[in-house]
Amino acid sequence: MHKSKKDEAIACPLCGMAGAMPFIEIEGQAYHACEQCEIRFLHPRHHLPPMAEKAHYDQHENDVDDPGYRRFLARLLDPLLAYLDQNPAGQSLAERPLQALDFGCGPGPALAMMIKEAGHHCALYDPFFHPDQAAIDPGEKAGAYDIICCTEVAEHLYRPAQVFDQLVKLLAPQGVLAIMTCFQTDDARFAQWHYRRDPTHVIFYRLRSFHVLADRFGLCCHSPAKDVVFLKKAGQ
Template identity: 35%
Template sequence: MPYSQCKVCDLIYRNPANFMDAANEKAHYEHHQNGPEFPGYLHYLSKIIEPITSYFTPQAAALDYGCGPGPALDFLLKDYGVACDNYDPFFFKDGITKRSYDFIFATECFEHFHHPEDELRKMMDLLKKGGLLCIMTVFHHGIDVMDKWYYAKDLTHVAFYSHHTIKWISDYFSIDVLYQDKKSICIFQKN
């Protein structure tokens, strides 16, 4: 079976034997059209910003965790006066310049995490108390539909989350769910 499902947290995980190697994974990302020069992508990303604009302050520091080759959140956050660092293990390895951040955005990258708990721990260590972790990843609807689901057809997508997974993350890391939609967005606040 190409997928496993955790009975505790409801995470669906691609079998590691089916993971793409790092060189092919990077090459795949280089073809994404998700930089600031793509208006459709900017509009899509603005959905993660809209619920939290009241939290922005001129001195706020943000991190785009898993920004890809063309960081777009940095571009969008400038309109709000928020400085944003860009980190990506393939394209911006040295992008983390601060010890802590008011906002960490992880948009369209949670599904790429080979070790989700490790990545969440890194983000929690970088997030200030009271800070917001803003994630965007399409929530799954069960293991039975994985073979037909467009989101699972991308072989770089290896981890799939549900609303139950979000609740589990909230409990496990002692972070509050501040906002969650039905499809793909969740905003946590660190206690």
């Protein structure tokens, strides 16, 4: 594994630790690793500019009616609805219409459609395809959402700490931030890992990364399935 000699330690974009060290350099791109939260992340100087990032997303074919894509999204939604149904504090959240947010929904918000088909409400936000700032306004929408879903979004975040801070503020008491992203586990295979090869993927998490995040915001962390994690806010 070839570590970059040009870079010094920088601040971790997730937990803020100052000493995230150079990890590996691949084809001129430098990655760092945080010992505290165990993320691996691309140095910010290699981030794509907005137009190039959007051009890459425009190539995605996420048809809302594609059965395969819906099965993929169900890996998060099915255990999420089951998890909400187990709420011990009286009435199950799943027994009433939920207020949901599909954060980073992309051009084809299939997950939002599936949430609505389950009898719930779902707002949309995506910085490129549904840039509705009102949906994520921390003043207007503070505590507004029972669930916030981030499916294949967390790995794209340039400033994850700030984004997660905002999303937690949008959660209602006992609300759940549901995240699906491919967990990174094997440093030896990092260079050849297909997930890393996507030029818009800039941050790679392990399960511990989300436990650190949960501790930071006072959330309960639960992983019901591979590459899926729920961060639950305390009730009032």
